Amino acid sequence: MTQVPLEGFPERVRIVDVGPRDGLQAWPEPVPTDVKIEMINGLIAAGVPQLEVTSFVAPRAVPNMADAAEVMAAIDRSRGAELTALVPNARGAARAIQSGVDAMVVFLSASQSHNQANVNCTREVSLAAAAEIAKMGQDAGVPVYGAIATAFGCPFEGDVPVEDIVLVAKAYADSGITKITLGDTTGMATPRLVQERCRRLASDVPDADVALHFHNTRGVGLACAYAGLQEGITRFEASVAGIGGCPFAPGATGNICSEDLVYMLEESGIHTGIDLDALIAVAQRTEAALGQKLPGQVMKAGPRLRKYGRDEVRSSSGSRA
Secondary structure, three states, X not given: OOOOOOOOOOOEOEEXXXXXXXXXXXXXXOOOHHHHHHHHHHHHHOOOOEEEEEEOOOOOOOHHHOOHHHHHHHOOOOOOOEEEEEOOOHHHHHHHHHHOOOEXXXXXXXXXXXXXXXXXXXXXXXXXXXXXXXXXXXXXXXXXXXXXXXXXXXXXXXXXXXXXXXXXXXXXXXXXXXXXXXEOOOOOOOHHHHHHHHXXXXXHOOOOEEEEEOEOOOOOHHHHHHHHHHOXXXXXXXXXXXXXXXXXXXXXXXXXXXXXXXHHHHHOOOEOOOXXXXXXXXXXXXXXXXXXXXXXXXXXXXXXXXXXXXXXXXXXXXXXX
């Protein structure tokens, strides 16, 4: 039976799975190329409409993204999913365009200190690079999206003023970049901050098409997504099985989990177009391939109406409470 969305919520949401890039880039062990390709093709087959599949960065800087072109060449593109890649500079953008990406993602931190630690340059230098990449994208007919890291707080500076978020978003818009993601890079977002930043961007940068990217470091990732829904946001980034994290956030866990987010949305009557059972299967295969327990919850418990035999229940629980 089709459910009606919760009052005031959108009828449809677009999920962007960033697991192949954000989830794997900082993985402590080398991830084989075939594991990445299987993950990406599985996500596409499950109906994920958009994926951030890789990053065209220097291999010495991010060894797990050294096979970016090889991954792009092997993806099953017959289902029409949008494939994006992170690009840090003009050299990376040229490689991404040559590899046939559907869109490029530029990024910088709202926090000056985090930007310096992350990409070794000032925010202003990063904005100039983003403008150059935007021009390259326009010339090649490849859309460019913009991500704002540390949009909800910085591990070095603490609170990041909302005015800094607006400044970066306006600079992006001036370069022709209107699809803008607010990134909770270090898991410092709260529902109140989500409301504040979404409303300020809607007011001060009305052309911005805002997406939200949360980490679950303090356990409120889905609560923040819920707050975003209340503000009319219809694009969310998440990571299969909840993999991911930031090297500059002590104790950070991964991104919010794609299956957990899809489950919450579908149970709220919000359509994603994603087959939850198929997505769970991808998460479980990913966990097996990486050889570590991953944070996703729905991949362990299954959907709400999953049925069990009595023997299954007895074998999995020692409690009669």
